[in-house]
Amino acid sequence: xxxxxxxLVFGAIVLVLVLAILGLSYLLGxxxxxxxxxxxxxxxxxxxxxxxLRFPSQFYLVAMLFVIFDIETVFxxxxxxxxxxxxxxxxxGVSVFIAILLAVLVYEWRNGALDFGPDGKKILKxxxxxxxxxxxxxxxxxxxxxx
Numbered sequence: 001x002x003x004x005x006x007x008l009v010f011g012a013i014v015l016v017l018v019l020a021i022l023g024l025s026y027l028l029g030x031x032x033x034x035x036x037x038x039x040x041x042x043x044x045x046x047x048x049x050x051x052x053l054r055f056p057s058q059f060y061l062v063a064m065l066f067v068i069f070d071i072e073t074v075f076x077x078x079x080x081x082x083x084x085x086x087x088x089x090x091x092x093g094v095s096v097f098i099a100i101l102l103a104v105l106v107y108e109w110r111n112g113a114l115d116f117g118p119d120g121k122k123i124l125k126x127x128x129x130x131x132x133x134x135x136x137x138x139x140x141x142x143x144x145x146x147x
Contacts, residue, residue, distance in 0.1 A: 061113055072101050 079086065079094045086093075108114060 058113075065108065065113070068104075069101070072097075 075097065076094060079090060
């Protein structure tokens with residue numbers, strides 16, 4: 001059985017440090033009661049409008065894709081660390097894993113999940129149309145006034 005006194009000493013040191021930091025911040029901190037101190041954001045700026053803003057669903061889709069590919073990075077790095085013990089079976093397994101992720105990425109790309117801004121083709125088409133209309137010579141019409 002290992003001694004537990006080092007954990008108890010460590011816990012006591014952490015507790016003393018936390019209490020010291022909280023006590024010093026209470027003693028040395030500023031105390032003021034402005035109009036917006038009790039608001040959600042204490043920057044001194046009064047809030048305007050509601051905090052219930054609607055985000056587009058594409059925002060959440062991007063967040064989910066980030067989490068998926070972030071977790072993929074953790075799996076690939078852990079595979080790379082254990083490469084010596086896993087051998088060819090581990091290599092084939094991670095290759096299948098990466099191939100599935102690439103297939104999902106292509107699927108998301110084809111469905112337009114990665115289209116964040118305006119459509120570039122529409123912008124180029126409108127630009128070319130505007131450019132052609134500005135290059136065409138403007139025909140002058142002469143009006144004849146008969147008295």
